[in-house]
Amino acid sequence: MEGIGALGKRMREAGFTQVELADAINTHLRADGHEGTVSDRTVRNWLTGETRWPHERQRAALEAVFNCPVTELGFIPRRVSLPHAPPEDSVHRRRFIATSAAAALAATNTPVFASQKRFGMSDVERLQTKFAALIATDFRYGGRRTIETQAVELAEEALTIQNHGTATQRVRGALYGCAASFTSSAMWAAIDGRRFDAAQRHFHRASSLAAMSNDSTIQFRIWSHAGSLYRHMNRPADALAANDVARSLPITRRDSMFACLGHARQAAIHGMTNDSHAVQQTLGHAQDAFERADTTELRPVWMTAVCDRAELETLALSAHLSLGDFEKSEAHAHRSLSLLRPAMQRDRGIVTARLALAQLGQGELESAVNSAVSIPGDIARHPRVGILLREFGELLHVAAPSSQPARSWDEHAGESQKGIS
Structure with a gap:
């Protein structure tokens, strides 16, 4: 065999x-x-x-x-007996073929079957292995330029394969999907690092590549990230429109986990517009979709960070904090922190900073400062965490400028938050 x-x-x-x-x-x-x-x-x-x-x-x-x-x-090959005297035209034909092949080999000095490489799913799997390592780094730290750069390089590697070899239509679609996914990670790293101009460039590139892949899974990620980009840029109308594109893709009907994520991110955007009814409605849809979803289903590696209840609680926290509902915000923050996996250090820092803001909003000054100072120094220097902590310090000084908690925070900030940008 x-x-x-x-x-x-x-x-x-x-x-x-x-x-x-x-x-x-x-x-x-x-x-x-x-x-x-x-x-x-x-x-x-x-x-x-x-x-x-x-x-x-x-x-x-x-x-x-x-x-x-x-x-x-x-x-x-079959074993065949050759005639003792082949016809003259057959002899000439074999001589012509042999001479032509020899001339071609002499001219190119290249083996007959080595002119072009055929790529397959093993090459796609090799790229995905590199991508998984990059995603693990992003889960822990996020926002770093090195992550953005490495993601762009991986995308270029996928496109280089396209241009220097042959492949089936299925493999080509998978390679375009890889390039789109890697570019989307570069986009997210730029969003996370507050580099919005770069994020928009990555978005336009990623959306073009995703269209060529014909993969609604990666299209969902890109348009959902676009919604997050515009939310961070304080453009809620554009954020809602982009996230609506993500929510309308076929993958949200095939997989309820994608529908859950789309609804939950929509709720966070509605919080910015102070629409409490829309927040409650979309969070309800997200909860229903989560309960329908098969949590054991195999999904892309980038979904592993967001296909759990911790992400749902985190987005609900963001929505209610924007609404000024500090009691509900604190409850969602505690639930999120209890569910976040240990590797999600960046997310833990963001949730803890929002918890401090929710506690401050309720007048719990000492608890708020204790939450804020519990964030490790390297995580506190993450751009998004740093912005939340600066907001926390400003609000604390407005609420109780001469209080002991405010002095404690100033002392901590002066010692451990140097270099936040």
């Missing part, structure tokens, strides 16, 4: 199904002026070994598709 394994392995690497390989073979046959008669059953016969030596035209097409001799695909 060596032949079966060799062809099957090459098909898996290239991302071919039996039908797709048959289509690719027929395309080559028709390009050479022949009728394309290969079917998925033909391919199945090759895989099972029922057909051990395809027709000459099919062999040529197989070599063109996989860029290697058919013997490397496991096919075994």
Whole structure:
């Protein structure tokens, strides 16, 4: 069964199904002026070994598709007896082919089957492994220029593969999806770092790549990030419009977890417009969608940070804090902190800073300062956390400028918050 394994392995690497390989073979046959008669059953016969030596035209097409001799695909030539005196035209034909091949090799000095590399799903998986490591760094710190730069480099690597090799339509779509996903991560890193001009450039690039991938999953991420971008830029109308695009994509109907995230982010935007009814309504939709979602379903690596109840609580906290409902904000903050995974250090810092603001809004000065000073120094220097803490310090001095909690905060800020920008 060596032949079966060799062809099957090459098909898996290239991302071919039996039908797709048959289509690719027929395309080559028709390009050479022949009728394309290969079917998925033909391919199945090759895989099972029922057909051990395809027709000459099919062999040529197989070599063109996989860029290697058919013997490397496991096919075994038939043993045939050559006549003692082949016809003169056959002799001339073989001499012409041999001479032409030798001349071509001499001119190019390149192996016959090494002219162009075929890329497959294994290359996509290699890129996704690099992406997973980048996402893990983003979960912990976020916003760093190094994350943004590395994400852009990964996107360029995916596009370079497109331009320097051949692949099936499915693999090409996956590579465009990778490039879009990586660019979306660069966009998020720029949003997180408050580099909004760069974030908008990444958004336009990512949305174009996502359209070429025809993957509504990554399109959801990009448009949902656009909603977050405009929310941070204090442009709620644009934020609502962008998030509506995300919520209308097919993935939200196929997977309730995406619907949950879309509704919860919409609630955070409604909080900015002081629409308490819309906040309650969209949070209710988010809760219903979360309860319908299959939490064990396999999803993209970037969804692992947001497909849990902690994210729902965090967005509810943001919405109620914008509304000035400090009691509900504090309750959501405590629930979020109890649910956040240990690696989510950046998110923990943001939630704790918002908790301090919610406690301050209720007049609980000492608890508020205790919450604020509990944020580790490296996390306090994160741009988004730093902005929240500066807001906290300003509000604290308005509420109780000469109080002991205010003096304690000033002392802490002077010692450990240097360098926040």
